[in-house]
Amino acid sequence: MIDPWSSKILEYNEIMENFGIKPFKEILDKIEDPHWLMRRGIIFGHRDYERILTAINEGKDFAIVTGMMPSGRMHIGHKMIVDQLVWYDEHGAEIYIPIADMESYSARDIDFEESRELAIKEYISSYIALGLDLTQDNIHVYLQSENLLVEDLAYIFAKKVNFNELRAIYGFTGSTNMAHVYVPLIQAADILHPQLEEYGGPRPTLVPVGPDQDPHIRLTRDIASRLQKRYGFILPSSTYHRFMRGLTGGKMSSSKPATAIFLTDTPDEIEWKVKNAKTGGRETLEEQKRLGGVPEDCIVYEILLYHMIGSDKELERVYRDCRNGTLMCGECKNNVADYMRRFFEKFSKKRKRAEKIAESILDRVHP
Ligand code: SF4
Numbered sequence: 001m002i003d004p005w006s007s008k009i010l011e012y013n014e015i016m017e018n019f020g021i022k023p024f025k026e027i028l029d030k031i032e033d034p035h036w037l038m039r040r041g042i043i044f045g046h047r048d049y050e051r052i053l054t055a056i057n058e059g060k061d062f063a064i065v066t067g068m069m070p071s072g073r074m075h076i077g078h079k080m081i082v083d084q085l086v087w088y089d090e091h092g093a094e095i096y097i098p099i100a101d102m103e104s105y106s107a108r109d110i111d112f113e114e115s116r117e118l119a120i121k122e123y124i125s126s127y128i129a130l131g132l133d134l135t136q137d138n139i140h141v142y143l144q145s146e147n148l149l150v151e152d153l154a155y156i157f158a159k160k161v162n163f164n165e166l167r168a169i170y171g172f173t174g175s176t177n178m179a180h181v182y183v184p185l186i187q188a189a190d191i192l193h194p195q196l197e198e199y200g201g202p203r204p205t206l207v208p209v210g211p212d213q214d215p216h217i218r219l220t221r222d223i224a225s226r227l228q229k230r231y232g233f234i235l236p237s238s239t240y241h242r243f244m245r246g247l248t249g250g251k252m253s254s255s256k257p258a259t260a261i262f263l264t265d266t267p268d269e270i271e272w273k274v275k276n277a278k279t280g281g282r283e284t285l286e287e288q289k290r291l292g293g294v295p296e297d298c299i300v301y302e303i304l305l306y307h308m309i310g311s312d313k314e315l316e317r318v319y320r321d322c323r324n325g326t327l328m329c330g331e332c333k334n335n336v337a338d339y340m341r342r343f344f345e346k347f348s349k350k351r352k353r354a355e356k357i358a359e360s361i362l363d364r365v366h367p
Contacts, residue, residue, distance in 0.1 A: 007358075008236035009014055009154070011050075012044060012045070012211060012240075012242060013086075015045075015211045015214065015240075016044075016045050019214055019218070019235045020047075021045035021046065021047060021211075021214070021240055021282050022039065022045060022046055022049075023044065023045060024041075024043050024044050024045055024046050024049070024239065024240075024258050025041065025044075027049055027050065027053065027169065030053055031053065032057075035083070035084060036312070037080060037083065037084065037241060037306075038308060039312065040305060040312070041242075042080070042188055042241050042242050042306060043084075043193045043208075043239050043240065043241045044240060044241070044242060045211070045239070045240035046237065046238060046239045046240065047134075047217065047221075047237055047238045048235060048236075048237040049206070049238075049263075051237050051239050051247075052204050052206045052237050054204075055092075055204045056091050056092065059092065060203075060204075061094065061200065061203045061204075062092070062093055062094070062203055062204040062205065062206065063093065063094045063095070063096060063194040063195070063199075063204070063205045063206070064085065064088045064093045064094070064095050064096070064205070064206045064207070064208070065095075065096040065097075065190060065194065065201060065206070065207050066081055066084075066085065066095075066096075066097060066103060066207060066208055066209075067097065067098040067099065067100045067187070067190060068081075068097065068098075068099055068100065068123045068170050069099075069100040069103050069104055069108075070099060070100070070101065070104055070115045070116075070119040070122065070123060071104050071107075071108040071110055071115075071254070072118075072122075072254030072255060073122055073254050073260075073262045073263075073264060074122045074123050074126050074254075074262065074263045074264070075252060075254055075259070075260035075261060075262050075263065075352070076244070076252075076260065076261040076262075076263065076306075076307060077243060077244045077252045078123075078126075078263075079126075079130060079307060080241060080244070080264070080307075081208065082126070082127050082130040082131070082132055083130070083286075083307075084208050085127075085240075086130070086131050086132050088206070089132065089133075089136075089138070089139070093138070093206075094138050094194065094200075095138060095139045095140065095263065096133075096140045096142075096152070096190070096193075096194050097127075097139070097140065097141045097142075098142060098143075098144050098147070098187075098190040099115070099116075099119045099123070099141065099142065099143045099144065099362075100144055100147050100183075100187070100190075101115035101116065101119070101143050101144055101253060102144040102145050102179070102183060102186050103144070103183045103186070103187070105145075105179065106177060106179035106180040106182070106183050107180055107183065111214045112143075112145055113224070115143070116143060116362065118362075119362070120358045120362065121355075121358075122263075122264065123355045124141065124354075124358040124361050124362075125183070125351050125358040126263045126264075126351060126354075128350075128351075128354035128357055128358060129347055129350035129351040129353075129354045130205070133230050134357070134358075134361050135361070136356060137359060141361050141362065142150075142362070143155070143362060144186055144190065146259065146362075147193075149193060149196070149198065150186065150189045150190055150191070150193050151186070153192065153193055153196070154185040154188065155185075156190040156227075157185045157188050157189060157223050158182070158185050158326075160223055160226045160227060161185065161200075161219070161222075161223065163181070164349070165219075166181060166184065166219075166266070169184075169215045169218065169219055170184065170215055178194070180218035184216055184219055185287060187220070188216070188219055188220040190222070191205065191207055191216075191220045191236050191341070192205070192220065192224055192231075192233055192236070193227070195232075195233050195234065196231065199365040201232070202231070202232040202234050203232060203234065205234065205235055205236045205237065206236070206237045206238065206239065207220075207236055207237070207238045207239075208239045208241065209238055209239070209240060209241075210240065210241060210242075210243055211240045214238070214240070217236065217238045220236055221235045221236060224236065238358055240298075244302055244303075244306045245299055245302060246258075246259030246260060246299070246305075247259055247260065247261070247273055247276070247277040247278065247299055248277075248278055248299075249278040249297075249299065253286050253338075261273055261274075261303075261340075263347070263351070264348075264351075266344075266348075267341045267344045267345050267348070269342075270337075270340050270341060270344050271337045271338075271340065271341045273301065274300065274333060274336050274337040274340050275333050275334075275337050276298045277299040277300050277303075277333075278298070279293070279297075279298045279299070279300050279301075279329045279333070280293050280294035280296065280298030280301065280322070281293050281294075281298070281328075281329035282296035285328060288325055288328060288329070289328075290325060291295070291325065292322060292323045292324050292325040293316070293323065293325070293327070294322075294324040295319050295322045295323065295328065298322075300329075300332060300336050301318065301319070301322065303336055303340070304318060304336060304339075308336070308339055308340065308343065318332070
């Protein structure tokens with residue numbers, strides 16, 4: 001059982017075997033211009049991605065749904081989703097971004113007003129500054145608590161699912177509050193509502209997630225098949241990405257500032273954090289020259305792998321030089337800190353400009 005609200009680090013191969021997730025690398029060469037997260041194996045698994053691929057290749061309609069839960073500050077790990085959305089936007093997707101304020105309320109005890117504020121200030125502004133134009137007609141951002149169509153659909157879904165089933169998937173107990181029990185149904189409705197007639201009818205739908213969110217995908221696919229006759233739902237596809245580790249080597253978490261680079265950190269703070277992150281370096285310079293570093297254990301390298309280098313060649317060069325002991329951690333950290341400083345100097349200006357637009361995004365009316 002996977003608990004989407006826990007903070008355990010998950011074993012990716014085990015999850016793939018236990019839950020029937022297919023390796024993404026098997027379909028990689030069918031994608032004309034794969035995203036760097038796909039090429040580098042960070043997106044490692046999928047269910048039914050072939051449907052999305054066909055839609056992209058044949059220029060047909062498809063939707064992508066990915067929520068944001070406003071429960072804290074947006075960190076660099078969250079950026080990965082926006083990078084994927086930008087790619088899917090360029091490949092013709094209709095994009096749905098539910099803001100999970102109902103989940104924040106039931107699972108994190110954050111009230112609706114606070115969720116709205118957090119969504120605008122932390123998330124929507126950053127999404128825009130990272131290059132996703134949320135004012136486009138093909139992008140729909142909404143608060144769960146204000147989308148009555150989604151809420152009605154969740155109620156219809158509730159008739160098709162019983163408590164024993166939810167308990168088996170999520171481990172709910174007798175003391176779990178009922179709002180929390182209801183949230184997976186709202187999320188299923190978030191994922192499937194783009195296939196309602198009001199939104200253009202059934203079509204391939206993709207949900208890019210971390211593996212911790214797979215319980216929602218499995219439940220939603222079950223609900224979709226139970227209601228296929230009534231709505232003609234196409235089972236949603238999904239992709240699974242690895243999580244970037246925190247700066248100290250464990251899980252990156254919004255509630256532990258030392259583990260994360262926040263998108264609202266100042267360039268000075270970011271530079272300091274990079275220079276103090278865990279590396280895969282050896283105890284002494286002499287040892288590092290002789291044995292080389294271990295980039296697989298290095299968070300500084302992970303920053304480059306996940307976020308900062310568009311060119312695979314340059315990344316390979318850092319990997320090779322680290323491995324063969326010609327690159328030392330001091331120099332490497334300085335380079336990455338410099339790279340990050342320049343990126344965030346530009347990003348924070350863009351973010352400032354995006355704040356005004358962000359405030360109006362939630363007032364837009366969608367069908
Ligand atoms: Fe990490 Fe760079 Fe040190 Fe290698 S040289 S362990 S990549 S900081």
